[in-house]
Amino acid sequence: MAAGVLWASGPPLAIGPLVFVAIVPLLAIAETPDATPWKRSVYLAFLGYWLLSLQGLRHAHPLMFLPWLALSAYLAIYPVLFIGLIRKWKRGASNREGWRSNIPISLVAAVYWVGLEWIRNYLFTGISVLMLGHALADMPMLIQIADLGGTYAVSFVIVTVNVAMYEAAKRWIVQTILQRGAPTGEARRDAWGSIVVAATLLLATCVYGLSALQHEVQPGEVTVALLGRNEPTIYEQDIEREQAIFSEYATASVDAVANSQTTIDAVVWPESMFSGGMPWMTTGPNLVVPDFMQTPGMPPLPPEQLEFAVQNSQQQFRERAVIIQKAMVSDEALQSTMPAIIGGCGLVRYAEKPSQFSGVIWVDASGEVAGTYAKNHLVLFGETIPLVKSLPWIKDMVPPGLGLDRGDTGERFDLPGLSLLPNLCIETAVERVPIRHMHQLMSDQVRADGAVNKSAADLLPDAIVTLTNDVWFRQSAVVDHHLRCAQLVAVGCRRPILSAANGGPTAWVDSFGRVVERLPKGEDGVIYAQPDVDSRVSVYVRWQDWPATILGLIAGWGWIAMWWMWWRGRGHHDSAPE
Structure with missing residues (x-):
């Protein structure tokens, strides 16, 4: 479902707002029991997503058929890594002790997702196409923050909104209505934390966007x-x-x-x-x-x-x-x-x-x-x-x-x-x-x-x-x-x-x-x-992508640690690293 919604948010359908719920299914998978098989189904779903999204590459030359398959197979790994990182984080924070329990999961998910986007923008020469933020390209108010941190900044906000949507649905709709039970105090705190983070970032994005769109530029004289x-x-x-x-x-x-x-x-x-x-x-x-x-x-x-x-x-x-x-x-x-x-x-x-x-x-x-x-x-x-x-x-x-x-x-x-x-x-x-x-x-x-x-x-x-x-x-x-x-x-x-x-x-x-x-x-x-002629010099040009680099290093370190723990035999029930 996530792959289908994500595909619909971009061309040719280009239903941009769908991106705000596109990765909700991945967040749900991240909370399934350890014995639940999920890796193969997620990988195959996103393999189909990338094959369909990038199918135009195969037209260039008969030999491009294999690179199209290889690139899609490689990119489909990232959603699996994202879920694995979230599962590992949740497991570490499940005892409700230590500093992890005080960090809203919306920020954790955004750090991991954007960090993985940074990695794929560099690894194997790099590719930026179909980052989450690109789904909002035709919504000018919401993309003006790209002058602060590039498409990474837009993707970051999108992920926090996805988490807030999931947490709200899980804590109030599922538990209160379907299961007919009030959410626990800890559950309410988790949900409210994610909602507050997402609402604050989305509001700040809109305010900044409206302000940026009012900037006066000098009319061009060259044709x-x-x-x-x-x-x-x-x-x-x-x-x-x-x-x-x-x-x-x-x-x-x-x-x-x-x-x-x-x-x-x-x-x-x-x-x-x-x-x-x-x-x-x-x-x-x-x-x-x-x-x-x-x-x-x-x-x-x-x-x-x-x-x-x-x-x-x-x-x-x-x-x-x-x-x-x-x-x-x-x-x-x-x-x-x-x-x-x-x-x-x-x-x-x-x-x-x-x-x-x-x-x-x-x-x-x-x-x-x-x-x-x-x-x-x-x-x-x-x-x-x-x-x-x-x-x-x-x-x-x-x-x-x-x-x-x-x-x-x-x-x-x-x-x-x-x-x-x-x-x-x-x-x-x-x-x-x-x-x-x-x-x-x-x-x-x-x-x-x-x-x-x-x-x-x-x-x-x-x-x-x-x-x-x-x-x-x-x-x-x-x-x-x-x-x-x-x-x-x-x-x-x-x-x-x-x-x-x-x-x-x-x-x-x-x-x-x-x-x-x-x-x-x-x-x-x-x-x-x-x-x-626009006189602005963006923060992104001045400082480039070093904030996203930090997130990339965090995601990369988390992935390495995850594999190392599995290799050392400390994985929890799963037969492969999460």
Whole structure:
């Protein structure tokens, strides 16, 4: 039942308020006798939940069927761990002695649940999708606390309400009405403790949310065109198909500018769409010509020749971009201020060894490449496989395109009148990535110049631009889950999110997490976004997720202790750790 209610609280049904009772059945299971079998049924129920919620992943490639099963099987473990931790806590507090008996179970449950969410946001590269807090993405008043502690903070409140609902139902409805007996003094104290905690946190959340929604932002003056199309892509895509997709997006760029009622300052292409068979190439120190470029039996190519080839490639890349920019501006007199292009593009760097990245490139109004960003968080099994570069037999089994290199820092694109933080693909669905980038950019600039005459807001980008290719997921609920992650990230960073996607979600989200405009799934189009400038610097950006880290360490320690006690033979009747 818990798995079904939790599924209904999110897309495609999206009945958000159901999340306030979604884990009540798990709390009931946590109070069953030790001899009651529950682990297998809970695990199988949530295995079905994750398989159904993430079924869109299987469309990406035939080989993704197994990773979809593996990821779902892994994530289904967490509800079992949650119940086990609660059972162990209740057993320790059952004697009503010591400090445990004075802590409301609502706080204990919230600590464990959020701690486990933190663990899965880091373990095995991490995934933030379908945290409890995402169910409330379309209820702006209740998600404003994400600027204090991210989606974790919203999840924490939700868990306390679930516990209060369960305790109230158990103590008054079950005992008083069904069993026709008044609850004991201890039972009433437990129930009232949980209700008071939940009511206080929920009221504080509403008050804070209403106050935050009244914050005045500065109207935006820069117009950004977000392109959204549904161009089919495959892993083994040939150069002709890449060029055809590039041509479609180039045409869409020209049409977007021609049909706009205002001047377009920048056009955003989704992930990978700007490559068109021509990645952006650069060279680094200690340049070495790779072996695959050498011809057997011929003298080795000198590094100078590779440097020359890269410079020619850069020139062709810029010329191609300028052709599109000029086509977007029909009046030659205005071509000195052409729209900038921000596009998803492959990045190749030659140095001591070659590196290839999935990236973002910024071509400014003069046709120069003004900035690049190399994707920091690679998709496990989609863009990288452990040991894929080390074990040839693994490499032979996977499709081309895997084994990308990983970027290690965030970047800032300072367009005239608007600065942007670029993100790629699922990076908004791994919440810690954009938060870390924002914090890193602020900290680096402080270290560089001491932030002389600069406020904290001046050190941060004005908006987040995210480029993604979700066409792999065939318009499934995965696309909606991705957008909900972006909504909570927008609140957590207090920055608008501008999302250009192939296959959705192409959307404009404001700094309050509200979707200002979105293209329907499956429809081609353009969104003309004028993001407001929000001066707030959130607590979440300043301090990142260290409060959730503490909860994660508590949950992790509890899990380790639980297994250790079982291993030492001190478990109570159960044949496996709870």
